[in-house]
Amino acid sequence: MTQSSHARVTLLSDGHCLSDGGGQYGLVPRPRWMRLQAPDEHNRIPQDLRSLLIRLPGRVIVVDAGCGDKPGLDSYYTVVRPRGSLLDDLARHGIAAEQVTDVILTHLHGDHCGWLTRPTGQGGYRGINTPFTSGDLAPVFPNARHYVQRREVEAALSPNERTRNTYFAENIQPIAAAGALTLLDGPAEIAPGVRTVFTPGHSEGHQSVIIEDATLDAPSARGTLFYLGELATVMIQFVRLPWVTAYDVLPMTTIDSKRTWQAWAIETGAIVITGHDPDVLAARIVRDKAGFASAVEVR
Template sequence: MQFGPWDVQIVSGGTFRLDGGAMFGTVPKVVWNKLYPADEENQILMATNCLLIRGEAGGKKHVVLVDNGNGDKESDDFMARFKFQGRGVLDANLAKHGVKPEDITLCILTHLHFDHAGGSTRLGADGKPVPSFPHARYVVQAKDLADAKHPHLRVKASYLPQNWEPLEAAGLLETVDGIAELLPGISVRPAPGHIEGLQNVIVEGGGKRLVYLADLIPTARHIQPAWCMGYDLDVVTCVNERQKLLDEVTGTDTVCVFEHDPEFPAGTVSRDAKGKYVVAPVQV
């Protein structure tokens, strides 16, 4: 899909599975299981819908990747626990678009949790993690990097140092503080609630607009504002931020990308006759 000078495509970083109850928090299973059926271990299928953005700005060609999934450097036990799709998935899917890891010039990370930033590094020849995209600058909110370095016990298991420490050591990791335009028409803005340092990514051009929601609204099945995750640190803030976002996009042509939804990765939002939010799928 074209947004002014930017060609935007969703590229899968692979699937995995998480506990359905954790993903829907206080929503009863009898409700969410009808929309999102769980397997025999109560896990539901999760996507890692990354964004590939290509175009020219300032006389230069840019290849931008937004988030990069779980990566493939973790142990077999770790991958089995979350039922990862397999190794090398993101590289293979980028290759389908003619993109190699060294072609990426900018990697925007919505946050540093392992299912969003795990693909930032890979194992080098010596078995130690190295940057996956050696010619890219990686951008994250300063608050999230600070929290990754000194994580609260509640989220410590999601911040794996091997996903960001090699980037910092290589001088590739940059931070922003709040709203920032990274390239003309490509910006980030804070979206706290899930964690304090979460950021959304916005692409605008040619009269069109896209919002990459990350874990603010992880799937189209979480479109009702109160349907928060058990993983969300500040539920009240999360609900308020969701409502603000929905007030902004509902009834418009804004394309919303749901990072973890394997069936409905993108869509526009409206309300039905009963006033509930609904998503109309859009191909990106």
């Protein structure tokens, strides 16, 4: 493996969405999950729309890209942005979209890749899940190479009854058309010390990201970072293997992926970050003498 160089990592946000609590917690009975995340009067819970900014010498890497701002988005996600969008958050950290060299996507659900493309205003594109032609949408990160698992792209471009309300071709096809998409077949090294690992279950081609020798700025921590994406949506779902969302297309595969990577996280002491937890930003996973895993929050 290539020698890692020191990475500076910042948690970014595209705001949060309000999701159905039952959808997020799947088979877990409401009285159990509502003690951890109190739902509103519509049974909704906030889910942070998290991205990572990874700065390495000569590289600016973004991991996951929120919901975007395409017309009609609000019929699919209730997005709330009190501090602005992902692009605003990048700007707050001194990064313009043109400076981003690499974009890693954990998967292609609409709340993880919405900011890959934007309407050009030239064509007839009317919004999410409506027909579009080349020229209607352009890449948001024009100088970036985008990395996603081949299997995920295949699933996204031929959605079924269960997935067609979350896989939107307009988020990814213009990137492929621009020649800016790299399809991965399993684990891959993206930059020195930055690699993806294959963690299927939530979606068919889901991947997670490991960053070695990293400094996380807030909460402040140093070590190996493990960005789960939606291997677990919130931290408690990484600790409790059977806690899987109702949206996972292969729930038993999710549980197997979590079993493998939870053991790895305990063994290595890696700092774990989820894609959506609004409360626990980062944690180390430990196992007690009785064998039960728990998350020790990094503050």
